[in-house]
Amino acid sequence: xxxxxxxxxxxxMWLTLVWPFSLAGGEHTIDFQxxxxxxxxxxxxxxxxxxxxxxxxxIYHLNRYLWFLVFIxxxxxxxxxxNFYVAYLVLHPDxxxxxxxxxxxTKLKSNSGRTILANCITLTPGTLTxxxxxxxxxxxxxxxxxxxxxxxxxxxxxxxxENYLTxxxx
Amino acid sequence: xxxxxxxxxxxxxxxxxxxxxxxxxxxxxxxxxxQAATKCVTIGxxxxxVGLCVFAAANSNISLVLKTIVCIIFILLTAPTAAHAIARAxxxxxxxxxxxSEVDKYEIDHEGEDPLPDDS
Numbered sequence: 001x002x003x004x005x006x007x008x009x010x011x012x013m014w015l016t017l018v019w020p021f022s023l024a025g026g027e028h029t030i031d032f033q034x035x036x037x038x039x040x041x042x043x044x045x046x047x048x049x050x051x052x053x054x055x056x057x058x059i060y061h062l063n064r065y066l067w068f069l070v071f072i073x074x075x076x077x078x079x080x081x082x083n084f085y086v087a088y089l090v091l092h093p094d095x096x097x098x099x100x101x102x103x104x105x106t107k108l109k110s111n112s113g114r115t116i117l118a119n120c121i122t123l124t125p126g127t128l129t130x131x132x133x134x135x136x137x138x139x140x141x142x143x144x145x146x147x148x149x150x151x152x153x154x155x156x157x158x159x160x161x162e163n164y165l166t167x168x169x170x
Numbered sequence: 171x172x173x174x175x176x177x178x179x180x181x182x183x184x185x186x187x188x189x190x191x192x193x194x195x196x197x198x199x200x201x202x203x204x205q206a207a208t209k210c211v212t213i214g215x216x217x218x219x220v221g222l223c224v225f226a227a228a229n230s231n232i233s234l235v236l237k238t239i240v241c242i243i244f245i246l247l248t249a250p251t252a253a254h255a256i257a258r259a260x261x262x263x264x265x266x267x268x269x270x271s272e273v274d275k276y277e278i279d280h281e282g283e284d285p286l287p288d289d290s
Contacts, residue, residue, distance in 0.1 A: 016240055019233035083186060083213045090193035090206055099202055099268055101261075122250035123212060128205055129250070130257045141201045141257060 007046035014038035058110075064168050071164040075120060078160065082124045089126070089143065100145040104154040106136045107162060113169030120161045127157055172228035176221045183217030186210045198268045200260045208253040216242050 018038065020031035058064065089097055108114050118129040118138060126143035140157060147153050193206025219238045226234035 013240075016236040019236060021232075079213060083209050086193065086206055086209045087186070087189045090189055090196060090210070095196065095198075097197075097202060101267065118254060119247065119250040122208060122253055123246070126205060128201065128208065128257055129254045130201075130261055131254075141205070143202060143205050 003046045006049065007042050010045045011038055011042040014042060058169075067164060067167040071161075071168060074160075074164065075123075078120075078124045082126070085126060086143070097143050098145050099141065099143050100148075101130060101139055101141050102145060102148060102153045102157075103150050104138050104140055104158050105150060106138060106154075106158055108136070108165060108170060110169045113165050116169065117158070117161055117165050120165075121157060124157075172224060176225045176228075179221030179224065180218050183214045183219075183221065186214030186217065190214060200265055201257060201267065204253050204257055208249055212245060212249045215245055219245075 015035075015038065018031075018034045020034040022029050022031070089095065106114060106117060108117055114132060114136075118132060121127050121138070121140060122129050128141040128143075130139040130141050132138050138158075140153070142153075142157070146156060187210065190206050190210030193210060194203050197203040197206055219242050223235055223238040223242075226232075226238065
């Protein structure tokens with residue numbers, strides 16, 4: 001089952017990158033050479049890398065995808081806010097920055113969830129993930145340190161994403 | 171009509187790229203420079219790609235629409251990962267934080283550790 005899912009995933013990815021369907025001159029033409037090459041490559045990928053996630057059953061839960069759709073606008077909003085904030089810091093003549101590395105804790109268990117959380121933190125206001133430990137601590141370079149305390153920093157940086165990511169990945 | 175929209179999107183993207191480059195020069199050290207470089211440049215590139223996506227959709231070029239969407243996804247996945255790798259490598263090779271920094275929990279927790287372990 002996992003192999004079939006991986007085959008479909010890689011084949012859809014191949015189709016989006018190659019897009020063998022064309023409408024040249026008002027006629028539908030399909031480039032069968034590209035499709036056959038894609039099938040061969042996808043079968044090879046599925047045969048070698050079938051063990052691509054630690055919990056296969058998770059990718060068949062529909063509510064995870066619905067929560068992901070909810071998460072996208074939240075992420076875009078935070079991302080754009082982050083950019084205006086950093087742009088303000090960059091263009092301010094005095095550059096009012098107080099950088100430092102703080103430690104925060106995450107409740108997320110799965111590797112993919114932690115990866116996405118670290119990526120989201122890097123893309124949001126003035127924070128940059130430096131390292132992550134196995135017991136769920138993240139070291140964050142914060143451009144304007146508001147709190148050195150682990151719990152308070154967690155509340156400020158992590159919590160706005162963690163609730164969504166727990167529903168998506170855990 | 172769609173052309174105006176495309177021009178606005180690409181202009182916003184270019185403005186963010188410019189701010190990212192200014193930040194790269196103005197910020198005091200590698201960690202703060204990474205902040206400007208990752209955020210502004212990532213969103214700038216995404217805005218330019220969204221503009222290209224709108225342009226391709228207006229010209230009913232499905233192939234280009236799908237490719238730009240795939241590009242946006244991969245940029246959002248890889249740019250923060252690269253920034254994290256650079257920041258971690260910089261800290262491991264002993265580059266100190268800026269002199270006016272507030273706190274360095276990473277240094278405190280890794281005190282006494284060899285700055286360049288063999289396994290990394």
